[in-house]
Amino acid sequence: MIEKLHAKPDIYRIEVTLPHNPLQYLNSYVIKGKTRNLVIDTGFNLPICRSDLCGGLQALQVDLRRTDLFLTHLHAAHTGLVHLFSQAGCPIYMQGDDYDFLAAAESGEVWRNAEVRFMREGMPATDIQTQFSNYARAYSPRVDFRVHRVHHGQRLRLADEEWYVIHTPGHTKGQCCLYLPQQEILFTSDHILFDITPNIQIWSNMSNALEEYLKSLQALRDLPVAAALPGHRKGRASIKERIQELRRHHGQRLEEVMRLIRLYPGSTAFDIAGQMAWSMRGLSWSAFPPTQKWFALGEALAHIEYLVQHGEIRKIKDSRQYRYE
Ligand SMILES: [Zn+2]
Structure with a gap:
């Protein structure tokens, strides 16, 4: 499915199906300029995604010989x-x-370290084993491509327009938004989503991802935005309210984790994640697909890490597991 979102510059959205995934689809954006085109993000390395993306590019008559690609962050749905x-x-x-992390993940070491960490946080070994087919791992690209490294505040001339790169660490360390200042259009990637809450995880290259995320949200508060175009689901005409909602959401999550640790001191993060409220189509924690348990535990840990660093809770290390009180 292709949708025209804007004229001058001509902005299109190609809906790329993400099968068996709660995100449902990726928005790959195409900006057609007079002399060159820009594509933002790609979809999984899967035949159905390739067919959606290539079908869209063909219908829009995008000539790849005159096209630049911007990858907003490392996640497989985008790269x-x-x-x-x-x-x-x-x-x-x-x-x-994000490029360096993706390259490092290819050797498998990043995943092995994450598995050891998640086991220490209480995730059962049987659940860990199912992560070998985790789509983040299975549908990632081979890192045999080179990139122009972008940085915060950089101006880029792409698709005959002037763009600003806004680095918004949190969802990943290298997460970037793209901004068209004249038209006040912000491509928010997974930094700000509207129908769903962006997943905030723990990362080996960020010691407090939630704190970074909240700072990055706050930094966009006063940016003039007439249209916000996210990486998944539908966009909105403004980001102000959504920033408030997302900040409130994480505030409530932090309170929920605090309450659970007060109720059950000495719990593992996996125990706490199992007690938290998740909107998973009414499924109970035990019925969660293991991949979703992995993301849920990561998200619980991002909040736990924040509370530990703010001195609200304490991490106890016994020989096998981490517990919190
Ligand atoms: Zn993402």
Whole structure:
């Protein structure tokens, strides 16, 4: 499905299906300029995503020989099909921390470290084993492409327009938004989503991802925005209210974690995640697909890490597991 969102510059949205995934679809944006085009994000490295993306690019008559690709962050739903562009010789733009992380993850070491950490946080070994097919791992691209590394405040001339890169660490360390100042259009990627809450995880390259995320949200508060175009689901005409909602959401989450740790001192993060409220189509924690348990535990840990660093709770390390009180 293709939707025209804006004229001058001509902005289109290609809906790329993300099968068996609560995100439902990725918005790949195409900006058609007079001399060059810009594509923002790609979809998973999966045949159905390739068919959606290539079908959309073909229908829009996008000539890859005159196209740049911007990858907003490392997640497989955004980068999976990068090789379609690198093989065509398209210049690719991405923030350096996310590119380096993606390259490091290819060796498997990042995943092995995460598995050890999650086991210490109480996740059962049987659940960990199911993560080998985790889509973040299975549908990622091979990192055999090179990028132009972008940084906060950088001005880019792409698709015959002037763009600003806004680095918004939190969802990932290298998460970037793209801004068209004249038209006040903000491509929010997964930093601000409207129908769903962006997933905030723990990361080996960020010691307090939630804190970084909240700061990055606050930094966009006064940005003039007439249209916000997110990485998944529908956009909105403004971001102000949504920033407030997201800040409130994480405030409530922090309170929920505090309450649970007061009720059950000495719990593991996995125990706490199992007690938290999740909107998973009414499924109970035990019926959660293991991949969703992985993301839920990561999200619980992002809040726990924040509380530990703010001195609200204490992390106790016994020989096998971490517990919190
Ligand atoms: Zn993401």
